[in-house]
Amino acid sequence: MTIAGGIRAARARGGERIALEAGAEQRTYGQLVDRIDRISSVARAHYRLEPGDRVALIAPNRIDYVELVAGFADAGIIVATLNPRLAGPELAAIIADCTPRLVLIDDAVAQKIASSLEGGIPLVWLDRDFAGLVEQAKPLVSVPLAEQSPFALAYTSGTTGQPKGVLLSHRSRALTFQSMAAEYRCFGVDDRFLSVTPMCHGAGFVFACAALFYGGTTVLFDGGDPEALLRRITAGDVTGVFMVPTHFARLYDLPQPMLDRHRDHNLATIISNAAALPQAAKARTVDHFGAGLLHETYGSTEGGIVTNIRPGDILRKPGSVGHPFPLMEVELRRPDGTIADPGEHGELFCRGPTLFNGYWNRRDATQEALVDGWVTVGDIGSRDDEGFITIMDRKKDMVVT
Numbered sequence: 001m002t003i004a005g006g007i008r009a010a011r012a013r014g015g016e017r018i019a020l021e022a023g024a025e026q027r028t029y030g031q032l033v034d035r036i037d038r039i040s041s042v043a044r045a046h047y048r049l050e051p052g053d054r055v056a057l058i059a060p061n062r063i064d065y066v067e068l069v070a071g072f073a074d075a076g077i078i079v080a081t082l083n084p085r086l087a088g089p090e091l092a093a094i095i096a097d098c099t100p101r102l103v104l105i106d107d108a109v110a111q112k113i114a115s116s117l118e119g120g121i122p123l124v125w126l127d128r129d130f131a132g133l134v135e136q137a138k139p140l141v142s143v144p145l146a147e148q149s150p151f152a153l154a155y156t157s158g159t160t161g162q163p164k165g166v167l168l169s170h171r172s173r174a175l176t177f178q179s180m181a182a183e184y185r186c187f188g189v190d191d192r193f194l195s196v197t198p199m200c201h202g203a204g205f206v207f208a209c210a211a212l213f214y215g216g217t218t219v220l221f222d223g224g225d226p227e228a229l230l231r232r233i234t235a236g237d238v239t240g241v242f243m244v245p246t247h248f249a250r251l252y253d254l255p256q257p258m259l260d261r262h263r264d265h266n267l268a269t270i271i272s273n274a275a276a277l278p279q280a281a282k283a284r285t286v287d288h289f290g291a292g293l294l295h296e297t298y299g300s301t302e303g304g305i306v307t308n309i310r311p312g313d314i315l316r317k318p319g320s321v322g323h324p325f326p327l328m329e330v331e332l333r334r335p336d337g338t339i340a341d342p343g344e345h346g347e348l349f350c351r352g353p354t355l356f357n358g359y360w361n362r363r364d365a366t367q368e369a370l371v372d373g374w375v376t377v378g379d380i381g382s383r384d385d386e387g388f389i390t391i392m393d394r395k396k397d398m399v400v401t
Contacts, residue, residue, distance in 0.1 A: 001147045001174035004036050004074040006213040007066075013189055013215035020212075022063040022220040029215070032067055037139035039071025044140060046133055047102060051076025051143060054098050054153065057200075058082045058091065058113055059106035059126060061220050065199045066209055068104065068126075073151035073170070076143045080153040080165065081200040084109045090163075092117055094155055098165055098360060104130065147171035150357055154202045154301050165360030166301045168202065175353040176304050177210045179325045183308055184295060186240030186269035189215035194233065194241040196223030202301040203273050207242040226250035227258065234262040240269040248272065248281045252288075259288060273297045273305075276391065279318045286315060296321060298391060300377045302369060304354030306330065307389050320388040321381075328352035330389060331374070332381055340382070345392055348381045349374040 007019075007029070015030030027035070043049045055072055057079050059065060069079045080098045082091055084106060091113055095103065102122040105113060110125055117123065124130050150167040157163065181187040193211040195218050197204040211218045219238055223229045230251055233241055252259070270285060270293045277296050285294050292311045298321035299305040307330065309322030324330045331339055332346030340346030351374045358366040369375055380393040 002074070002145050002170040003151050003173065003209070004033075004040075004070045004142070005170075006174055006177070007036065007070060008033055010213055010215040017215060018217050020063055020066065020218050020220065022061075025063045027063060027067075032212075034139070035064070035067045035134060036071045036074060037142075038134045038137040039067060040074040040142070041137040041140045042130070042133045043072050043075040043077055044143075045137070049075060049077050049101055051149075052078065054078045054080055054100040056080045056082055056095055056098065056100040056103045058084050058103065058109065059200075060084055060109070061195070061199050061204075061208075061222070062106065062126075063220060064126075066205075066212065066218075069152060069205070074142055074145070076145060076149065078150050078153050078167070080155070081205065082155065083198065083200045084113075085198075088113055088115065088117075094163060094165075095121065098153055145170065147174070148357070152205070153360055154200075154205075156301055164362055164365055166202070167357040167360055168301075169357050172304060172354045172356065173206060173209070174213070175327070176206050177213045179305060179327065179354070180206070180210050181214060182326055183310075184240065184269045184271060187211045187214050187216055191216040191239045191268075192219055192237055193217070194219050194221055194238040196221050196229060196247065197242060197244060197274075201274075202304075203242070203299070206305075207271070207273075223247055226254055230254060230258070230262050233267070234265045236264065236266050239266060240271070241267065242271040242273065244274040245272060245277045245281065248277060248285065252281065252284050263288060265289065267293055270294045271297060273299065276319075282314050298322075298389070300375075300379075302356045302377055303350045303375045304352070304356075306348075306350045306352075309388070313388070317384075317388050320384075320390045322389065323387055324350070324389075325352070325354075328354070332383055332389075342383055342385050345380055345382050347376055348379045348389070348391070349376045351375070 011029040019029045019032045020027040072079050104124050107127045148169045151170050152168045153165045155163040187210045195208040199205045296309045298307045307321045329351045331349045355375050381391045
C-alpha cells in the first residue's frame, strides 16, 4: 500500500483509461505510471536524493500534481506540499522548518516566492526546468518502501499556533481511500470525481487521489468561480464532488433563476469537509440537488477522516458530524481522562489506521497529540443516545489580527 503502488494496480484495469483530466489536458493510466517512474528516476539519478530527504512543492492544482508527489514518494522522498497562496515570509518559515534539498515551484508563482527564499536551496521551476528532465529520464527500478514510511509533509493552517508539519504515511492514505470508497460510493472504476479544492491540503489531495486507486477518473477544476462551478457540476459527466462550505455559500448566492436552470446532474455523492457546513446550506443542497447525496465529514490532517454523517441523517440530525468511519474508534473524554456520558462535552480522541506518523521535528507536540495510540487535535464534542457526534468547540485557538 503505497501511493504509486495503488495507481500501478489501477492501471491493470486498462492503461488507456483516462486517469486525470484538467481542461483539455488528459493523462491515461499508462501515461500517469510512466511519468511517476520518470519523476522517481529524476529524483534519484539527476538530483541524487536519498530516502528520507525532503523536497518542497509550491504549486496550485495542475495535472501533474499527483504524479509529482507520487514520483518523489516512490523514491522514498518526503514531499512537503506548501500552499502557494501563503505570503513569501510564511513560505520561507515553513521551508526553514522542513529543510528541503530542493524546492519545486510553479512558474506562475515563482517570482513572488523566489525573492523570499534564502539559504542556497535550489529552486526548480516546474515548466522551465523540470519538464525537460522528466521527458529525457529513463525509469529506474522502484525503491523498496515500508508502508508506514511518510510520503508527504502537510502543514497545518496554524489556527492553534504556528503551522506544524504533519507526517502522512503511504499506508494511512491508502486505507483512507478504502474507507472513502466504501462510505461515499463514488470512487469506482466507472466514476468521474470532480476535484475543486487545493491539493496542497491533506483533504484536497486525498479526494483528488482516491479515484486513481480504483481505476476511475479525477477531473481537476478551479472552483473559484461559482457560476462556472455550478455549470461544471451539472454538465452531466461527473458522479461525485467534494466542496468546502465556502463553495456551497457562493453557489447559493447565485441568482435563483440561474440556480433553477442548472438542477439536472448525474451526481451520486456530494461531500462537504474542512469546516462545519451550516444547516441552512445542507437544506439548500438537498432542495437543489436532491436527497440521498450529501455527506458531511469531520476529520483532521492528523487523524484523517474520522466521522461522516450520511445523506439519510443530514437533515434529521442538525449540526451532527455523524458516526465514525469504518475501522475508526472515537472517544469523548473528560479532563481527567474518563469517558464522557451521552450529552456531556468531552475532548475528541480518535484511533484507527489513518492516523499520522507525528509532527516533523516537534516531539513535544507529537506527544501532546498522540496519547497511547489515540490522536487529539483539541476539538470538543458530544455524543447523543444514538451515537451521533457533534463538534462543539476548540480546546484552544489562536486569534490572528
